[in-house]
Amino acid sequence: MKKKIAILFGGQSTEHEVSRVSAASVLKNIDQAKYEIYPIGITKDGKWFGYNGKIENIENGLWEKDEKQKTPNGQNILFNKEVEVVFPVMHGLYGEDGTIQGLCKLLNIPFVGPGVLSSALCMDKVYTKYVLENFGIKQAEYVVVNKFDYNKNKDKFIKGIEEHLGYAVFIKPSNSGSSVGITKAHNREELIKGLEEALKYDRKILVEKAINAREVEVAVLGNDEPKAAVPGEIIPAKEFYDYEAKYQNEASKLLIPAAFNEEGLERIKKLAIDIYKMLDCQGMSRVDFLVDKDTEEVYLNEINTLPGFTSISMYPKLWQASGKEYSKLIDELIELAVDRGNE
Structure with a gap:
């Protein structure tokens, strides 16, 4: 009998559109004969x-207007336990942050990707830093800005950032993905503007010292014995890999494998697996690094527990370059979810 799989897409986060494109890619590549x-x-x-309509309508957003193919109360598919595995192809808040994972746990339905704690922890960039500091993982110097405290004394925070980090700095909402709300500041005017922009998306902001670095990403797959794909390198079309450079600017390039010797590639893969285990990830995650162009020191950038699955996304591309085709990757993710559910 075919295994019943729910594919969740969209959601309430700023990455709603990216989620739709990721889900369309999964639906185009999943083995329809098996599921x-x-x-x-x-x-x-x-x-x-x-939704039972065309996959293209999911990708372009027209599915919401397709009344003939929509059925109300989609959550009943889960609540009535009509499915055996949930694949939440959702990025950002209310999808990648432990909320959907908690719902699935309450319903006792296996799901693809890490569990509640690791999902929530990795979604929050600040708390990821707090935890990994205890493991001695190298990260860029940083300052945390809380919205309430910042609004009480903006000058204090601005001066503190300048004294502790200098310029340039990256300003990031703590709980956001796809580089939404992230800016780079080279001076005080840009810093203030960047903080105001980031505070539109979160009440907690991470300000990091900019490193003259290469951006390297590693796809990790597995439960108790995770494996890493060959690392890939981002060559951004702009000064840094923001939302536009990721999804809209075709001048951005992906270099697979990353331009390191074999020893360097293995070192980065091992570090990615170590971090994956430290944060108790299961199923999959993409671990992103910054490699200093001058010293070749490797710094953690962030961990994505439900990375992009679009046709141009790094996670499936890295596994494809490592010999695992997209449809087989989906199969393995579902198997890992079932195995963990059986525990």
Whole structure:
């Protein structure tokens, strides 16, 4: 019998559109002969619908207007336990932060990707730093800005950042992905503007000292014995790999494998697996690094527990370069979810 798989897409985060494109790619590549598929779309205002229409309509957003193919109360597909595994192809808040994972745990339905704690921890860039500092993982110097405290004394925070980090710095919402809300500041004016921009997306902001670095990403797959794919390197079309450079500017390049010797590649793979285990990840994650162009020191950038699955996304591309085709990758992720559920 076919295994029943729910594919969740959309959601209420700033990465709603990216999620739709990722889900369309999964639906195009999943083995329809092996699985009975239940696509479930979540709108930006949190409404759930089952959807049986064209995959293209998921990708371009027209699925919400396709009344003939929509079924109301899509969450009932989960609540009535019609499915055996959930694949939440959702990025950012309310999808990658432990909320969907907690729902699946309550319903006792296996799901693809890390569990509640590791999902929530990795989603929050600040707390990821706090935890990994205790393991001695190298990270860029940083300052944390809380919205309430910042609004009480903006000058204090601005001067503190300048004294502790200098320029240039990156300003990031602590809980956001796809580089949404991230800016780079080279002076005080840009710093203030960047903080105001980031505070639109989160009440907690991470300000990091900029490193003259190469951006390297590693796809990790597995539960108790995770494996890493060949590392890849980002050659951004702009000064840094922001949302536009990731998804809209075709001048951005992916170099697979990254330009290191064999020893360097293995060192980065091992570090990615170590961090994956430190944060208790299971199923999959993409571990992103910054490699100093002058010293070749490797710094953790961030961990994505539900990385992009679009046709141009690094995670499936890295596994493809390592000999694992997209459809087989999906199979393995589902198997890992079932194995963990059986525990």
